[in-house]
Amino acid sequence: MKRVYVNEQWCLGCRLCEYYCAFAGIGGADMARTLKGVKINPRICVEENNGISFAVSCRHCEEPLCVKSCITGALTVNSDGGVIVVDKSRCVGCYTCILSCPYGAVSPSDDGVIQKCELCVKTVSGVPACVQGCPNNAIVFEERCVAL
Amino acid sequence: MKYVIIGNSAAGVGCIEGIRQVDREGEITVISNEPYHTYSRPLISYLLYGKTDEQKMKYRPDDFYEKNNVNFIYGNVTKIDSTAKTVEYETSILVYDKLLVATGSRAFVPPFAGLDGVAERYTFMSLNDAKALEQAISQDKRVLIVGAGLIGLKCAEGIAARVKSVTVADLADRILPSILDEQGAGIVQRHIESKGIKFKLSANITRFEGNTAILDGGDAIDFDILVLAVGVRPNTALLGGIADIDKGIIVNEKSETSAENIYAAGDCTQTIDASSGKSKIMALLPNAYMQGEIAGLNMAGFTSTLKPRFIPMNAIGFFGLHIITAGGCQLTIDNGQLTINKSDNYRRFFVDNGVLRGYILIGNVEKAGIYTSLIREQIPLVHIDFELLKEKPGLMAFSREDRAKKLTI
Numbered sequence: 275m276k277r278v279y280v281n282e283q284w285c286l287g288c289r290l291c292e293y294y295c296a297f298a299g300i301g302g303a304d305m306a307r308t309l310k311g312v313k314i315n316p317r318i319c320v321e322e323n324n325g326i327s328f329a330v331s332c333r334h335c336e337e338p339l340c341v342k343s344c345i346t347g348a349l350t351v352n353s354d355g356g357v358i359v360v361d362k363s364r365c366v367g368c369y370t371c372i373l374s375c376p377y378g379a380v381s382p383s384d385d386g387v388i389q390k391c392e393l394c395v396k397t398v399s400g401v402p403a404c405v406q407g408c409p410n411n412a413i414v415f416e417e418r419c420v421a422l
Numbered sequence: 423m424k425y426v427i428i429g430n431s432a433a434g435v436g437c438i439e440g441i442r443q444v445d446r447e448g449e450i451t452v453i454s455n456e457p458y459h460t461y462s463r464p465l466i467s468y469l470l471y472g473k474t475d476e477q478k479m480k481y482r483p484d485d486f487y488e489k490n491n492v493n494f495i496y497g498n499v500t501k502i503d504s505t506a507k508t509v510e511y512e513t514s515i516l517v518y519d520k521l522l523v524a525t526g527s528r529a530f531v532p533p534f535a536g537l538d539g540v541a542e543r544y545t546f547m548s549l550n551d552a553k554a555l556e557q558a559i560s561q562d563k564r565v566l567i568v569g570a571g572l573i574g575l576k577c578a579e580g581i582a583a584r585v586k587s588v589t590v591a592d593l594a595d596r597i598l599p600s601i602l603d604e605q606g607a608g609i610v611q612r613h614i615e616s617k618g619i620k621f622k623l624s625a626n627i628t629r630f631e632g633n634t635a636i637l638d639g640g641d642a643i644d645f646d647i648l649v650l651a652v653g654v655r656p657n658t659a660l661l662g663g664i665a666d667i668d669k670g671i672i673v674n675e676k677s678e679t680s681a682e683n684i685y686a687a688g689d690c691t692q693t694i695d696a697s698s699g700k701s702k703i704m705a706l707l708p709n710a711y712m713q714g715e716i717a718g719l720n721m722a723g724f725t726s727t728l729k730p731r732f733i734p735m736n737a738i739g740f741f742g743l744h745i746i747t748a749g750g751c752q753l754t755i756d757n758g759q760l761t762i763n764k765s766d767n768y769r770r771f772f773v774d775n776g777v778l779r780g781y782i783l784i785g786n787v788e789k790a791g792i793y794t795s796l797i798r799e800q801i802p803l804v805h806i807d808f809e810l811l812k813e814k815p816g817l818m819a820f821s822r823e824d825r826a827k828k829l830t831i
């Protein structure tokens with residue numbers, strides 16, 4: 275399965291991925307106009323410290339602790355491809371997934387439940403918005419061998 | 423292969439999904455004494471709160487049994503015969519090759535004097551309990567909940583807006599004593615009190631006189647409805663004399679009991695807590711599901727070298743205030759760092775022998791899973807920047823190599 279992978283050495287810390295992610299969630303014609311003055315709550319998150327930066331989003335784990343721990347059944351592995359998705363109508367915002375995810379890739383959403391990267395590949399290019407928007411290939415969307 | 427699963431909740435569902443990863447053909451029968459499609463037990467308080475409904479609280483979709491080719495029986499199992507390999511319920515028997523006991527837990531009701539004289543008394547463990555309580559409550563009813571643990575407080579939150587008053591009484595001197603320290607409990611208590619719920623702590627109820635609870639020392643609490651949420655006990659009786667039982671049914675890392683071909687998972691079991699190395703009951707839904715899944719995989723003959731690691735862990739919220747805890751908080755060695763500010767953010771870490779053993783987060787709980795992973799995997803803190811991590815959870819605290827393992831493969 276294709277996933278988003280990080281090239282830490284290429285990350286500029288520009289946070290464009292965060293903006294593209296937020297924009298993909300909100301929608302609209304023009305990103306700058308849509309997000310102007312908006313406090314964004316993206317599903318990908320850039321960590322930054324001492325000149326190092328990198329973006330973290332859901333790893334879509336083969337053994338997803340968030341899905342196994344979900345108390346309502348709102349988090350599932352999509353049957354046609356391994357993408358971990360959330361059914362917001364069944365989530366009650368208990369945050370057991372936040373307790374469980376070892377990457378810190380699940381976060382509270384603005385509507386009182388949770389949000390996570392669901393790999394928005396239904397874009398024109400078939401590539402998630404964050405990857406598409408990254409100016410430096412610091413995140414890429416690839417099929418890689420899973421080392422067992 | 424004939425699989426029989428007793429219990430149709432998180433552990434039972436985990437088992438079904440575990441079996442079906444390996445064996446699509448075997449015959450699976452699930453039997454439960456609750457007449458419902460599998461539902462999320464923790465959601466019964468959200469049902470009363472109005473945040474879910476009976477359809478949405480189903481733990482798996484409507485076609486779950488059909489898709490997994492599972493035969494569901496509504497029945498109460500009364501006996502297991504491990505020699506004949508049969509399970510008896512009402513007037514029938516089921517034959518098994520592999521059996522899972524996933525019977526969960528039941529409410530513990532202390533033998534209070536005068537309890538029989540209380541007309542309206544309830545426990546809060548099941549959908550039927552929630553429905554019964556829902557029938558009983560109304561805006562002119564005063565509710566007394568005995569037990570300030572997770573279940574009692576979730577019940578309080580669920581009904582608070584629908585009754586005249588809620589009082590929560592507990593023998594302990596603080597709320598949520600099994601997961602919070604004194605200071606954290608105080609923060610959460612004040613928040614819940616601000617929503618109109620009253621507490622009576624260090625309250626030793628000696629007896630009931632009609633609809634009045636009499637406390638040691640003479641105080642009395644009048645009520646119309648009583649909810650008993652003192653604690654839970656594992657349902658182990660079916661394996662009495664068949665498998666090793668301590669407090670719960672003892673299982674190993676494959677969810678096997680000491681009896682051949684019999685597995686157990688979930689709230690009815692006890693197993694090793696990876697944060698302390700001690701065998702204990704960890705009655706929580708994620709553990710129940712994962713133990714059930716491991717049982718299912720093994721029942722279906724899958725041999726995995728993967729060692730499951732279970733720890734006590736809780737994510738819970740009351741009236742918008744979130745709490746996440748994992749591991750133990752009753753440890754003596756405390757490398758805690760408290761940051762309490764206006765918005766009620768509280769964090770405390772318990773470090774022992776260079777590893778994180780437990781933590782408490784109240785308020786801001788972002789990325790808590792990174793702390794959880796340190797406890798679950800018992801990662802030596804020398805390998806990470808723990809000072810940074812305490813302030814700001816993130817993968818930044820790991821070495822570049824460890825981070826690469828996490829983010830590039």
Ligand SMILES: Cc1cc2nc3c(=O)[nH]c(=O)nc-3n(C[C@H](O)[C@H](O)[C@H](O)COP(=O)(O)OP(=O)(O)OC[C@H]3O[C@@H](n4cnc5c(N)ncnc54)[C@H](O)[C@@H]3O)c2cc1C
Nearest residue numbers: 429431432433454455463464499525526688689705706707
């Ligand atoms: C109000 C409430 C809130 C909770 N909140 C949380 C939370 O926020 N997070 C969390 O992690 N956990 C929570 N829990 C705990 C969680 O619900 C349990 O850990 C989980 O349901 C355990 O699953 P289980 O499959 O082991 O057992 P159970 O869910 O208890 O299911 C066992 C099933 O077996 C059936 N059964 C038992 N004996 C027999 C028999 N002899 N014959 C036939 N059937 C039988 C029972 O009727 C039941 O249907 C909460 C529990 C309650 C009551």
